[in-house]
Amino acid sequence: MLVAVSGLGYLASQTLMARPPLVPGDLPAYVAAPVPARTTPSVAPGQPLGRPRVDPNWLARTATRTGIPPTALRAYAVAQLSDAGGCDVGWTTLAGVGWVESQHGTLGGRTLRPGGRSSTPILGPALDGRRFAAIRSTPGSQAWHGDPRWEHAVGPMQFLPGTWATWATDGDGDGRTSPLDLDDAAAATARYLCADGHDLTTGDGWAAAIFSYNHDQAYVDAVHAAAVTYAQRAG
Template sequence: MESGIAGVELLSVVAYDAYRRAADGQGACGISWTVLAGIGRVESRHGTYGGSRLQSDGTTSPRIIGIPLDGRPGIATITDTDGGAFDGDPVYDRAIGPMQFIPSTWRAFGRDGDGDGRADPHNLYDAAAAAAGYLCRSSGNLGDAGNLNAAILSYNRSQAYVDAVLGHRRDYDRLGL
């Protein structure tokens, strides 16, 4: 769907709320909701990748589970770290949820962003809160372009990824929300 700004995909109210709450919960870190929205757009089209739908509570249905990280050309090798508990794969890890966390990273940074008492990687409120915490952990004030670039690179070690996220961020900034 398009807004009135050419090329800017509108967010659902749920996605906007999840990103806004996650950014607001980080205090002095300086992360903006539009950075989280940029990541969410690249990772899963805000929880809608592959026919998934974002429910009113922020949960994706069906769940978004990435490809096996099995070392084939262009793919990292990450052997299983969760016994398949999060990703259903007992051999290799797979990125999970709308913000595409690896199970071991989710275990370290997973958060309850919606206040329901559980940290669910398949819930955008929780996943956005975890992403904000991950990005803010050691990169300084993310209002600084260099710090922000380093933080996004820590999320995905690809400058093309950083450029895509920042491009979507600029688009969302233009919405003026």
């Protein structure tokens, strides 16, 4: 059972900034993600392959069609191709979460840098008991958000530091894990969504997985609409 709810950035984004509309068509029950083309790295026999490399032509074409920053799209595609979660999590699902949480790390006029970090860190509101549950920060979590009293969700996928401690994943193979790095956060999100054995190829399983990320049906609906829209745009 997941011990803390991630996805607090969804609620924060409703007051921080009005999001440009994504207009979905008819919404199917299951978001079937197109599989990105990829190149196979050339390595010596017996050596690890490393993380999958996404075909740059697919990346450029799909980023243009969907409006997703190429750095973010690469992170979502690599998380899918590397089977980070251990279940069928499509890149469009991760992109749906990334859009709702932080507009792929660009919330509030930020830019997403090539290394996967936003130009300034994305922090959720203080969990001080006023609008959200009261959660005290710790010396370890303070290092992520700087608040000595209250906890905050952090990064483009809005992980609580306590949740990140459980699901931290090195998505870009640099030997470090950070919720502020979208490569790592996308891979961790894939693991989180697969954690309870949900079958994301079914409508019920997909919805249950997203609901586990944020216990709010409006959140599930928003992620679904975004994911379907990206699937339609990608063609």
